[in-house]
Amino acid sequence: MGDAGQFKRVFAKPQRFDGGGFLVVARANGLGRARLGLAISKRCCSRAVDRNKLKRIARESFRARAQRLPAVDVVMLCAPKAKQLTNPELFSGLDRAWQKVLGKIWVDS
Structure with missing residues (x-):
């Protein structure tokens, strides 16, 4: 996902799922494929190295x-607690969130 309009569309009518150190927000897109957007703020992690680590973990989990x-x-x-979690804890939380996303019935609206 690339522009602000695409992010706004997701936030307009979202489905929310807890992903441990992440909040996973999703909405059907009608494109025939899943797309990922990341919003990792400085408020969550002040150091760039920590933000980049979280982005790498999120991307890797999504690609899998x-x-x-x-x-x-x-x-x-x-989530603010994300910087205190270990990599296995982050992956475990994302695994639970993906199971919830897969279990949801999606209708494009």
């Missing part, structure tokens, strides 16, 4: 499941 995901736009927001 992108083929199985329905046609949805997914935006991942950082």
